[in-house]
Amino acid sequence: MLRFFISRxxxxxxxxxxxxxxxxxxxxxxxGDPIMLLxxxxxxSEERYQQLQALYGFDQPLFVQYFxxxxxxxxxxxxxxxxxxxxxxxxxxxLFPATIELSLCAIIVAIAVGVPLGVIAAVRRGSWLDQxxxxxxxxxxxxxxxxxxxxxxxxxxxxxxxxxVSGRISLLYFFPPVTGFMLIDSLxxxxxxxxxxxLSHLILPTIVLATIPLAVIARQTRSAMLEVLGEDxxxxxxxxxxxxxxxxxxxxxxxxxxxxxTTIGLQVGVLLAGAILTETIFSWPGIGKWMVDSxxxxxxxxxxxxxxxIAAIIMIVNLxxxxxxxxxxxxxxx
Amino acid sequence: MTSTNTKDPNAAVGLEGGTVIxxxxxxxxxxxxxxxxxxxxxxxxxxxxxxIVAIALLAPLIAPHSPSLQNRGFFLLPPVWxxxxxxxxxxxxxxxxxxxxxxxxxxxxxxxFIGVVVVSxxxxxxxxxxxxxxxxxxAVDTVxxxxxxxxxxxxxxxxxxxxxxxxxxxxxxxxxxxxLVQQPHYVRLTRAAVMSEKGRDYVTAARVAGAxxxxxxxxxxxxNCTAPLIVQAALSFSTAILDAAALGFLGMGAQPPTxxxxxxxxxxxxxxxxxxxxxxxPGLAILITVLAINLMGDGLRDALDPKLKRS
Numbered sequence: 001m002l003r004f005f006i007s008r009x010x011x012x013x014x015x016x017x018x019x020x021x022x023x024x025x026x027x028x029x030x031x032g033d034p035i036m037l038l039x040x041x042x043x044x045s046e047e048r049y050q051q052l053q054a055l056y057g058f059d060q061p062l063f064v065q066y067f068x069x070x071x072x073x074x075x076x077x078x079x080x081x082x083x084x085x086x087x088x089x090x091x092x093x094x095l096f097p098a099t100i101e102l103s104l105c106a107i108i109v110a111i112a113v114g115v116p117l118g119v120i121a122a123v124r125r126g127s128w129l130d131q132x133x134x135x136x137x138x139x140x141x142x143x144x145x146x147x148x149x150x151x152x153x154x155x156x157x158x159x160x161x162x163x164x165v166s167g168r169i170s171l172l173y174f175f176p177p178v179t180g181f182m183l184i185d186s187l188x189x190x191x192x193x194x195x196x197x198x199l200s201h202l203i204l205p206t207i208v209l210a211t212i213p214l215a216v217i218a219r220q221t222r223s224a225m226l227e228v229l230g231e232d233x234x235x236x237x238x239x240x241x242x243x244x245x246x247x248x249x250x251x252x253x254x255x256x257x258x259x260x261x262t263t264i265g266l267q268v269g270v271l272l273a274g275a276i277l278t279e280t281i282f283s284w285p286g287i288g289k290w291m292v293d294s295x296x297x298x299x300x301x302x303x304x305x306x307x308x309x310i311a312a313i314i315m316i317v318n319l320x321x322x323x324x325x326x327x328x329x330x331x332x333x334x
Numbered sequence: 335m336t337s338t339n340t341k342d343p344n345a346a347v348g349l350e351g352g353t354v355i356x357x358x359x360x361x362x363x364x365x366x367x368x369x370x371x372x373x374x375x376x377x378x379x380x381x382x383x384x385x386i387v388a389i390a391l392l393a394p395l396i397a398p399h400s401p402s403l404q405n406r407g408f409f410l411l412p413p414v415w416x417x418x419x420x421x422x423x424x425x426x427x428x429x430x431x432x433x434x435x436x437x438x439x440x441x442x443x444x445x446x447f448i449g450v451v452v453v454s455x456x457x458x459x460x461x462x463x464x465x466x467x468x469x470x471x472x473a474v475d476t477v478x479x480x481x482x483x484x485x486x487x488x489x490x491x492x493x494x495x496x497x498x499x500x501x502x503x504x505x506x507x508x509x510x511x512x513x514l515v516q517q518p519h520y521v522r523l524t525r526a527a528v529m530s531e532k533g534r535d536y537v538t539a540a541r542v543a544g545a546x547x548x549x550x551x552x553x554x555x556x557x558n559c560t561a562p563l564i565v566q567a568a569l570s571f572s573t574a575i576l577d578a579a580a581l582g583f584l585g586m587g588a589q590p591p592t593x594x595x596x597x598x599x600x601x602x603x604x605x606x607x608x609x610x611x612x613x614x615x616p617g618l619a620i621l622i623t624v625l626a627i628n629l630m631g632d633g634l635r636d637a638l639d640p641k642l643k644r645s
Contacts, residue, residue: 014480015480015483015484015487018480018481018483018484019484019487019488022484022488026496026500135375138375138625138628138629138632139621139625141628142572142576142621142624142625142628143621144576144579144580144596144617144620144621144624146579146580146583146596146599147599147613147616147617147620147621148617150599150603150606150613150617151613151614151617153606153607154606154607154610154613154614157607158606158607158610269486269489269490270489272489272492273489273490273491273492276489276491276492276495276584277491277580277583277584280584291492291495292495292584295495295496295499295586296499296585298499303496303499307488307492307493307496310488310489310492311487311488314487314488314489315487
């Protein structure tokens with residue numbers, strides 16, 4: 001098992017180097033000069049230009065720049081935001097909990113709703129229930145989530161007035177972040193109503209972000225269940241008189257979940273892409289909105305560092321999924 | 335348009351062995367249509383998609399107004415069935431008095447165009463690269479697959495967003511960026527299919543008969559790898575439309591006043607609580623189009639996947 005883990009980890013290193021080269025090249029291969037872009041319409045004096053070039057190290061040969069960049073990286077220095085002048089890693093770590101909180105809630109909702117729906121659809125194959133669930137799943141899968149978010153805002157915030165439009169918590173409440181997770185922090189703060197406020201801010205973004213993973217998980221669970229339900233061991237379990245609930249829950253679902261786990265792992269990339277849109281719509285202060293804002297502000301240090309950090313996270317999660325997959329399905333380990 | 339699309343894979347399959355017999359081709363087409371039409375959703379999807387294609391082609395004829403004409407005095411007019419609606423603007427008008435329905439009709443052109451271009455570029459580049467990787471293996475394969483891993487390590491929308499930021503916002507650059515982030519899927523699929531076909535007897539036979547590498551790759555092996563690629567193409571057609579709309583929504587795709595659906599949504603955002611129709615209809619158009627294509631994709635998969643066919 002350890003060897004399996006290490007061999008997978010070793011495979012990540014060339015990919016990570018490649019990712020760093022891509023992130024590094026992006027801001028260097030630009031048509032136009034990041035420093036002139038920084039100056040905008042005003043332009044700047046020749047002296048100041050040289051000064052800034054030296055400051056950011058743009059006057060050195062590319063491979064020297066890359067080498068310096070990688071050296072800094074390995075020491076945990078992801079560069080400094082051109083706009084806020086704060087270290088990129090620090091900004092990332094401040095904002096990342098907001099994205100994790102949202103993504104975790106979304107994936108929990110997606111699994112908690114998607115898996116049972118998929119099982120029901122498979123067990124009642126061909127029934128109106130199956131058709132309704134699969135129809136809904138296909139709609140969810142086809143959903144432009146940025147529009148879905150706006151619709152939910154129109155209905156629940158605009159017409160019913162139940163939920164706030166944006167942000168993580170009402171401005172009435174203020175407390176220092178402890179864990180970075182608003183749900184936990186609001187409870188720890190002990191302020192009355194803070195938790196409720198945090199929860200009501202979280203509901204709509206969670207629904208929006210959960211929509212596509214939920215649809216994918218429901219579809220995948222259904223087809224995995226259908227495959228497993230036709231297996232001999234399920235027929236054996238049935239014929240020896242086990243109650244259907246036990247056959248489905250124990251014999252079938254456990255085996256059907258193996259491909260579903262992979263699907264769930266693959267949703268991490270989907271979630272982070274979805275977070276870009278969801279966070280933008282709900283002004284959720286996470287890394288998705290941070291990246292979009294930085295792209296618009298042309299804060300290339302942040303874009304470069306952020307790309308690298310996000311890619312690293314996806315790669316690590318994929319590795320964990322691979323290992324988990326190896327644990328629950330020993331056949332693929334070798 | 336779609337009927338020729340669906341004919342192609344079967345024509346290609348008919349080519350295996352090098353003889354084209356019209357009868358088998360027609361038989362295969364009939365078989366394909368039999369399985370495709372078993373799936374009611376797929377047939378509905380096909381009809382909806384054909385309707386959207388017709389709307390896009392006939393846009394100048396059926397749109398009641400010009401998509402960019404700003405009707406003064408008719409700002410944010412509600413749809414006709416709501417109080418204050420006007421029969422000449424069926425789905426209402428936007429903030430500068432443009433007819434929403436006409437803009438949606440013209441928007442269909444952009445979405446289909448985006449889908450066609452992105453899929454064509456991603457498919458042709460992906461197949462070529464995947465063929466090379468799967469056929470030659472060795473160092474070439476390793477390098478290609480590592481590069482694909484790197485592209486796949488980023489969330490696709492984020493990578494597309496950054497690429498467009500670098501290339502400059504606009505529809506063409508958005509299409510290039512989306513095609514680039516989509517083609518690794520084709521590379522992987524083609525490579526896997528090529529690797530499993532390469533060892534088959536008919537390939538060896540063709541090689542013994544003196545076929546060169548190029549002929550083996552394109553004429554002998556490729557036609558037998560098309561089924562998964564067609565399914566993937568249908569799915570990525572819808573992803574392309576969604577991603578382009580998302581980029582438009584973020585302000586990095588088609589630029590205003592282009593009546594692209596995502597861009598329309600971005601322009602409408604500030605009116606969401608005042609004028610629901612400027613937000614609702616463009617999104618609905620995206621959803622219907624994407625849903626129709628995904629329904630077709632499911633039908634294609636059922637009809638082309640021999641493993642599922644038997645069950």
